[in-house]
Amino acid sequence: xxxxxxxxxxSLVPLLLVVSLAIFVMLHLGRGDPAMDYLRLSQxxxxxxxxxxxxxxxxxxxxxxxxxxxxLGDAVRLDFGHSWVTHRAVLDDxxxxxxxxxxxxxxxxxxxxxxxxxxxxxxxxxxDRWPDHLARAVxxxxxxxxxxxxxYVLILVFAVGLGWLPAMGRGGLSHLLLPAIATAAMSAGxxxxxxxxxxxxxxxxxxxxxxxxxxxxRRTVIGRHVLLNAMLPPLTAVGLTLGELLxxxxxxxxxxxxxxxxxxxxxxxxxxxxxxxxxxVVVMTLVFVLCNLAVDIAYAWLDPRLRLGLAGR
Amino acid sequence: xxxxxSLEGLVLASGExxxxxxxxxxxxxxxxxxxxxxxxxxxxxxxxAWLDLLPPGVRRLAGTIRLDGTVLExxxxxxxxxxxxxxxxxxxxxxxxxxxxxxxHFCETLACSGRAARAEAAGRLAEVGFATPERLLGLYPCQxxxxxxxxxxxxxxxxxxxxxxxxxxxxxxxxxxSQAQVLVLLERLRDRRGIGILLVTHDLAVVARLADxxxxxxxxxxxxxxxxxxxxxxxxxxATRALLAAHHALYEGGTAA
Amino acid sequence: MPLPGPTSAWPWTLRLGLAMIVLLVLATLVGxxxxxxxxxxxxPAARLQPASAAHWLGTDPLxxxxxxxxxxxxxxxxxxxxxxxxxxxxxGGTAGCAAGFLxxxxxxxxMRTCDAFMTIPTLVLAxxxxxxxxxxxxxxxxxxxxxxxxxxxxxxxxxxxxxxxxDYIVAARVAGxxxxxxxxxxxxxxxxxxxxxxxxxxxxxxMLHVAGLSFxxxxxxxxxxxxxxxxxxxxxxxxxxxxLIVLPGLAxxxxxxxxxxxxxxxxxxxxxALGGTEAL
Ligand SMILES: Nc1ncnc2c1ncn2[C@@H]1O[C@H](COP(=O)(O)OP(=O)(O)OP(=O)(O)O)[C@@H](O)[C@H]1O
Ligand SMILES: [Mg+2]
Numbered sequence: 001x002x003x004x005x006x007x008x009x010x011s012l013v014p015l016l017l018v019v020s021l022a023i024f025v026m027l028h029l030g031r032g033d034p035a036m037d038y039l040r041l042s043q044x045x046x047x048x049x050x051x052x053x054x055x056x057x058x059x060x061x062x063x064x065x066x067x068x069x070x071x072l073g074d075a076v077r078l079d080f081g082h083s084w085v086t087h088r089a090v091l092d093d094x095x096x097x098x099x100x101x102x103x104x105x106x107x108x109x110x111x112x113x114x115x116x117x118x119x120x121x122x123x124x125x126x127x128d129r130w131p132d133h134l135a136r137a138v139x140x141x142x143x144x145x146x147x148x149x150x151x152y153v154l155i156l157v158f159a160v161g162l163g164w165l166p167a168m169g170r171g172g173l174s175h176l177l178l179p180a181i182a183t184a185a186m187s188a189g190x191x192x193x194x195x196x197x198x199x200x201x202x203x204x205x206x207x208x209x210x211x212x213x214x215x216x217x218r219r220t221v222i223g224r225h226v227l228l229n230a231m232l233p234p235l236t237a238v239g240l241t242l243g244e245l246l247x248x249x250x251x252x253x254x255x256x257x258x259x260x261x262x263x264x265x266x267x268x269x270x271x272x273x274x275x276x277x278x279x280x281v282v283v284m285t286l287v288f289v290l291c292n293l294a295v296d297i298a299y300a301w302l303d304p305r306l307r308l309g310l311a312g313r
Numbered sequence: 314x315x316x317x318x319s320l321e322g323l324v325l326a327s328g329e330x331x332x333x334x335x336x337x338x339x340x341x342x343x344x345x346x347x348x349x350x351x352x353x354x355x356x357x358x359x360x361x362a363w364l365d366l367l368p369p370g371v372r373r374l375a376g377t378i379r380l381d382g383t384v385l386e387x388x389x390x391x392x393x394x395x396x397x398x399x400x401x402x403x404x405x406x407x408x409x410x411x412x413x414x415x416x417x418h419f420c421e422t423l424a425c426s427g428r429a430a431r432a433e434a435a436g437r438l439a440e441v442g443f444a445t446p447e448r449l450l451g452l453y454p455c456q457x458x459x460x461x462x463x464x465x466x467x468x469x470x471x472x473x474x475x476x477x478x479x480x481x482x483x484x485x486x487x488x489x490x491s492q493a494q495v496l497v498l499l500e501r502l503r504d505r506r507g508i509g510i511l512l513v514t515h516d517l518a519v520v521a522r523l524a525d526x527x528x529x530x531x532x533x534x535x536x537x538x539x540x541x542x543x544x545x546x547x548x549x550x551x552a553t554r555a556l557l558a559a560h561h562a563l564y565e566g567g568t569a570a
Numbered sequence: 571m572p573l574p575g576p577t578s579a580w581p582w583t584l585r586l587g588l589a590m591i592v593l594l595v596l597a598t599l600v601g602x603x604x605x606x607x608x609x610x611x612x613x614p615a616a617r618l619q620p621a622s623a624a625h626w627l628g629t630d631p632l633x634x635x636x637x638x639x640x641x642x643x644x645x646x647x648x649x650x651x652x653x654x655x656x657x658x659x660x661x662g663g664t665a666g667c668a669a670g671f672l673x674x675x676x677x678x679x680x681m682r683t684c685d686a687f688m689t690i691p692t693l694v695l696a697x698x699x700x701x702x703x704x705x706x707x708x709x710x711x712x713x714x715x716x717x718x719x720x721x722x723x724x725x726x727x728x729x730x731x732x733x734x735x736x737d738y739i740v741a742a743r744v745a746g747x748x749x750x751x752x753x754x755x756x757x758x759x760x761x762x763x764x765x766x767x768x769x770x771x772x773x774x775x776x777m778l779h780v781a782g783l784s785f786x787x788x789x790x791x792x793x794x795x796x797x798x799x800x801x802x803x804x805x806x807x808x809x810x811x812x813x814l815i816v817l818p819g820l821a822x823x824x825x826x827x828x829x830x831x832x833x834x835x836x837x838x839x840x841x842x843a844l845g846g847t848e849a850l
Contacts (some may be wrong), residue, residue, distance in 0.1 A: 015686075018682045019690065022683065023690075026698070140830065144774060144826040144827045144830055146778050146782065146798075146822045147778075148781075148785050148801065149801055149815070149818075152808065153816065153819070155808065186778075204368070206402070206407040210400075210408035213364060213366060213394050213395070213400040213402065214394065215394040215422075224410070224413065225410050228410075228412055243693075246691050246693070247692055250694075251782045254786060266788075268701055269701040272704075277702070280694070281690065288690070288691045304456075305453070
C-alpha cells in the first residue's frame with residue numbers, strides 16, 4: 001500500500017509540472033501587459049519611465065525561461081506574491097476564503113454520496129419498476145437544473161416561504177444545508193446514474209452465480225458481492241465529481257452570500273489582479289489533485305488488484 | 314441423508330427458441346453419473362435450472378425436481394443450494410469475488426468466523442491438495458493460478474458437506490497432477506461419504522475412470538443413457554459413436570471413423 | 571408503461587427532446603417578430619407589473635417586457651452553445667486526429683497538454699481564463715471551449731488510433747494516400763456519429779456553464795438580455811417578484827432538459843449495452 005501511494009505521488013510530479021507550464025503559458029499569452037494593470041491598480045500614471053520600472057519590478061524584462069523557473073520556484077512554495085488590490089500575501093487571502101469553499105464542497109459531496117448511493121442501488125434492484133422510474137426522474141432533474149437557480153428556488157421555498165432555514169451567510173449546519181443541496185444536485189444526478197448502471201452491470205457477474213450456488217443468503221449476496229464490487233467504478237467518478245462540486249460551490253456561494261473563494265476569484269477577475277488569480281488557480285488545482293489522490297488511494301485500498309500491482313487480472 | 318435427486322422433463326427456452334427439449338437426469342447416493350455431449354448442447358443450463366439459478370434470458374417451461382420423491386419448487390430449490398447440492402460452475406476462474414479473500418469466501422459459506430472457521434477452511438483446502446492451505450486464506454483470487462482457483466472452488470462447493478456434487482467441467486483447466494488429485498478426491502468422497510456426483514465433462518477418460526452411468530446430451534436431447542462399460546463397448550446413438558471416435562483419434566492416434 | 575422502450579428507433583424521450591429544442595429555436599426566431607414588445611424598451615411607468623394581456627409574463631424593474639427579454643436571451647445562450655460546440659469539435663478534432671495519426675512527439679506534446687487542461691477543474695480554469703482575457707460573452711465562450719476541448723481530443727485520439735489498425739485505412743495508407751485525405755475521407759466519417767452523440771450530451775452541460783458564468787456577471791454587459799444575467803439582475807427582487815428569477819431559470823432548465831433528452835436517447839441507441847443509463 002505504501003508502495004502504491006509512493007508510486008502515485010511520484011506520478012504527480014510530472015503532471016503538476018505540465019500543469020504549471022500550461023498555467024504559465026496561459027498567463028503570458030492571455031493577460032496583455034500586466035505592467036499597465038499593475039500601475040493602474042497602484043494608481044501610478046503610466047509614463048514610459050514608470051512602465052519600465054514596473055516591468056523591472058515585476059521581472060517581466062527577464063527571459064521567459066527564467067521567468068517560468070522563478071514563477072515555478074515561488075509557486076512550489078505557494079508564494080504567489082501580494083495581491084495588487086489588498087496588498088496582502090495571496091496565500092493569506094486564500095487561507096481565509098478557501099476553507100469556506102471546502103466546507104461547502106465537503107457538505108455537498110456528503111450529500112451527493114448520501115443521495116446517489118442508496119437511490120442508485122434501489123433503482124437498480126427495482127429495475128423498471130416505480131422506484132427505478134422515480135430515482136431516474138430525480139437524477140435527470142438534478143442533471144438539468146442550473147445550480148444557482150436551484151439556490152434561489154430553495155431560498156424562496158424554505159427561507160422566504162416556510163421560514164425553516166436561513167437564506168444567507170455562513171454559520172452552523174442550518175446555513176449549510178440549502179447551498180449544499182444546490183451544489184450537490186448535478187453531481188448527485190450523475191453519480192446516481194453511474195451507481196445504477198454499475199449495480200446493474202454487476203448483477204450478472206459470474207461470481208454472484210457461485211455465491212448463490214453456495215447457498216448464501218440474499219443479504220450477503222447483495223451486500224457483499226454486488227454492492228462492494230459495484231461501488232468501485234462510481235468511486236473513480238467521485239474524483240471527477242469533486243471538480244464539478246468545487247466549481248458548483250463557487251457559483252452557489254454568490255447566491256447564498258457564502259464567503260468562499262468564488263467571491264475572491266470574481267474580485268480578482270474584475271480588478272485584473274493577476275497574483276490573486278494565479279494563486280487561485282494553482283491552489284484550487286492542488287486541492288483537486290490531492291482529493292483525487294485520496295480517491296485513488298481509497299480505490300486501491302478496496303481493490304486488491306490495484307494495491308498488489310496486479311492490474312489487468 | 315438424501316438418496317436420490319432427479320430432474321424430469323426439463324424444457325428450457327430463451328425467447329422463442331427452445332434450448333432443452335424435455336430431458337431427464339438423476340444422481341444417486343454413492344454413484345457418479347456422467348453427462349457428456351456437444352458444446353452448446355445445454356449441459357450447463359440444465360445444471361443451473363436444477364438449482365433454480367438460470368440466467369435472466371432463460372426460462373424453465375417444464376420440469377419436475379424431486380429429492381427422494383418430494384417435489385421441490387421455488388424456495389425448496391433454493392434450499393438445495395450449498396447444503397444438499399454443491400455446484401462447481403463452469404470456468405471457475407471467474408467464480409470468486411476479486412475483492413474478497415479466499416478466507417472470507419470460506420467464512421461466509423460456512424456461516425461462521427474466527428479461528429474455528431480458519432481451521433475448517435484450511436482442512437477443506439488440504440483435501441483438494443494444497444500443501445500449505447493456511448497461506449492461501451489471506452490471499453485474493455487474483456493472486457492464485459487458474460488451477461489453484463479451480464481447486465478452491467471445488468473445496469468451497471464441498472465445504473458444507475452436500476449430499477450431491479454437480480461438477481461442470483471441474484477438471485478442464487488443471488494440469489495432469491492436479492487433475493489426478495481432484496479425481497482421487499471425488500472417488501474418495503463417493504467411497505467414504507457416499508456422495509452422489511454429477512460430472513459434466515468432455516473428457517471420456519475421466520468418464521471411463523470415474524462414472525457408473527453416462528448420459529449423452531445432444532442439442533438439448535438425451536440421446537443415450539447407459540452404464541459406462543456398455544456405452545464404451547457398444548455405443549448406439551450416432552452422437553455417442555462420434556464422441557468415442559473423436560476420443561480414440563485424439564488419444565490413440567487412430568483415425569476417426 | 572405503454573410507451574415504446576429505449577430500444578425503439580424513436581423513443582419518446584428522443585421525440586420529446588427534439589420537440590422541445592425545435593420549439594425553442596422556432597420561438598427565438600419567430601417570437602420577437604410576433605411580439606410587439608421591444609426587449610430593450612425601458613418604461614418606468616410599467617415597472618414590475620404582473621402578467622397581463624399587454625405583458626404576458628409581466629415586466630422587470632425597468633418596465634421591460636419579460637417574455638421579450640426571455641426570447642432575446644435565448645438567442646444569446648443558444649448562439650453561445652452552438653459556437654462552443656463548433657469550436658470544441660474543431661479544436662478537439664484537430665488535436666485528436668493529429669495526435670492519433672502523427673503519433674510520436676506531436677502525440678506526446680498534445681496529450682501532455684490535454685493532461686494539464688484536464689487536471690484543472692473546469693470552472694476554475696474558466697474563471698482563470700476570463701480573468702486573463704477580460705469579461706464578455708466571447709471570452710466566456712473561449713473559456714468554456716478551452717476548458718473542454720481536451721476531453722474530446724483524448725477521445726478522438728483513441729478512436730483514431732483504433733481506426734488506424736483497420737484494414738481499409740491501412741490499405742489507403744499503403745496506397746500512398748495523403749494523411750490529410752485519409753483523415754478526411756475515412757477517419758472523420760467513421761467517428762462523426764459517436765462524437766455527435768457525445769457532443770449532444772454535453773450541450774446541456776455547456777448551456778449550464780454559459781448561464782452560470784453570465785450569472786456571475788462575466789458574460790454579456792447589462793442591457794443585453796441573457797438568462798443567467800437576468801436571474802442575477804433580479805436578485806434584489808426575490809421577495810417582490812420571484813417570477814423574475816423563476817421564469818428565466820425555468821427557461822434554462824427546459825432547454826437543458828431538451829438537450830439531455832436527445833443526448834441520452836442517442837447515447838442509448840449507440841450503446842444499448844450501457845443498459846440503465848436511459849434518460850428517464
Ligand atoms: N443466458 C443465456 N441466454 C440465452 N441463451 C443461452 C444463455 N446461456 C446459454 N444459452 C444457450 O443455451 C445453449 C446451451 O448452453 P450451455 O451453456 O448449457 O451449453 P453446454 O452444453 O454447457 O456447452 P459447453 O460444453 O460448451 O459448456 C447454447 O446454445 C447457448 O447459446
Ligand atoms: Mg457448459
